[in-house]
Amino acid sequence: MKKVLILVFLLLLSSISLGQSIIINGAGATFPYPLYSRWFYEFEKETGIKINYQSVGSGAGIQQVKVRTVDFGASDAPLPGKDQEESGLIMIPTVIGAVVMIYNLPNIDKLVLTRDLIADIYLGKVKTWNDPKIRAVNKDLNLPNMPIIVARRSDGSGTTAIFTNFLSAVSSEWKEKVGAGTSVNWPVGIGGKGNEGVTGVVKNTIGAIGYVELAYAIQNNLPYAKIRNKFGNVVDANFETIKSSAAFYKVPNDFAVYIVDAPGRNSYPISGYTFLLIPKEQKDLEKGKALVKFVRWAYEKGDKYAEELLYVPLPDNVKKLALKKLDLLTYQGKKIVDLLK
Numbered sequence: 001m002k003k004v005l006i007l008v009f010l011l012l013l014s015s016i017s018l019g020q021s022i023i024i025n026g027a028g029a030t031f032p033y034p035l036y037s038r039w040f041y042e043f044e045k046e047t048g049i050k051i052n053y054q055s056v057g058s059g060a061g062i063q064q065v066k067v068r069t070v071d072f073g074a075s076d077a078p079l080p081g082k083d084q085e086e087s088g089l090i091m092i093p094t095v096i097g098a099v100v101m102i103y104n105l106p107n108i109d110k111l112v113l114t115r116d117l118i119a120d121i122y123l124g125k126v127k128t129w130n131d132p133k134i135r136a137v138n139k140d141l142n143l144p145n146m147p148i149i150v151a152r153r154s155d156g157s158g159t160t161a162i163f164t165n166f167l168s169a170v171s172s173e174w175k176e177k178v179g180a181g182t183s184v185n186w187p188v189g190i191g192g193k194g195n196e197g198v199t200g201v202v203k204n205t206i207g208a209i210g211y212v213e214l215a216y217a218i219q220n221n222l223p224y225a226k227i228r229n230k231f232g233n234v235v236d237a238n239f240e241t242i243k244s245s246a247a248f249y250k251v252p253n254d255f256a257v258y259i260v261d262a263p264g265r266n267s268y269p270i271s272g273y274t275f276l277l278i279p280k281e282q283k284d285l286e287k288g289k290a291l292v293k294f295v296r297w298a299y300e301k302g303d304k305y306a307e308e309l310l311y312v313p314l315p316d317n318v319k320k321l322a323l324k325k326l327d328l329l330t331y332q333g334k335k336i337v338d339l340l341k
Contacts, residue, residue: 026054034219036053055196056155060155062075065089066087072277072279080254080256089278092255092295094276100237101113102224103225104206104207105207113226113227113228116171122174150208152210157182215309215311227268239307259273284331296323296326
């Protein structure tokens with residue numbers, strides 16, 4: 001009898017524990033995935049709240065949160081305020097990152113590219129690695145007479161939105177012929193799904209070049225080019241140069257801003273914010289509370305993990321503006337931040 005009572009007690013404890021567990025589902029951008037994986041792991045360790053995240057690209061993340069098949073979406077392509085309002089979403093930034101030009105050239109790890117060169121490569125106008133335009137800015141390199149294999153995204157992508165906004169800013173031809181967005185009609189290139197896919201194409205293809213978030217280059221030990229910025233300086237993608245690029249752009253109330261081709265001596269030219277998209281009206285109070293807790297946790301405790309993975313934490317003024325947006329989250333008409341008190 002005693003054993004039976006103990007068994008019943010343990011089952012009751014188990015059911016209570018399961019009943020208290022909260023699981024949040026999200027989907028979207030691959031750009032911040034290395035960081036989000038770390039954040040979600042650390043957040044669960046501390047709070048017991050589990051966040052499942054599918055790294056499926058910004059386009060898919062936007063669509064999924066709009067139809068409410070996930071609890072939040074993630075995108076590097078900012079939604080304009082009107083679109084946020086029509087979709088019943090709030091959009092808040094999490095960190096700032098860089099898009100880098102990774103390449104696969106044996107014995108070459110110090111490549112320099114100009115803004116115009118990157119546009120011409122993706123327009124299909126510069127086709128070989130020993131093109132005079134590339135040699136002109138890499139005079140010390142023995143560049144091979146080898147075709148340039150262009151890698152680009154095949155899916156709807158916020159990284160693509162950042163990259164094509166950069167190309168549109170530096171090349172009038174690109175702006176007129178191709179334009180900017182999460183998906184474009186690419187003039188050339190081999191498609192890869194996600195930052196992971198583009199990284200894989202470049203890693204496995206000698207002569208390839210592609211654009212990915214900085215963490216993917218570091219984690220896969222792939223070289224990436226330094227870029228001559230708008231000021232005329234050759235800069236690397238690092239904490240200081242990414243931070244410099246963000247400093248030149250005022251963040252609007254709807255956070256819909258691109259920070260590409262920034263002026264300034266030390267600005268890295270292909271940088272961008274990445275965002276969470278959260279439904280204003282929450283169907284599940286506990287999930288709503290958990291989302292608020294996560295954002296606050298990320299802003300208070302997530303910066304050290306961001307810096308470890310070479311993402312730039314948000315400035316304090318941007319965090320304050322974003323935290324005010326959490327006041328717009330409601331459950332049955334009541335503010336979730338008030339229900340947390």
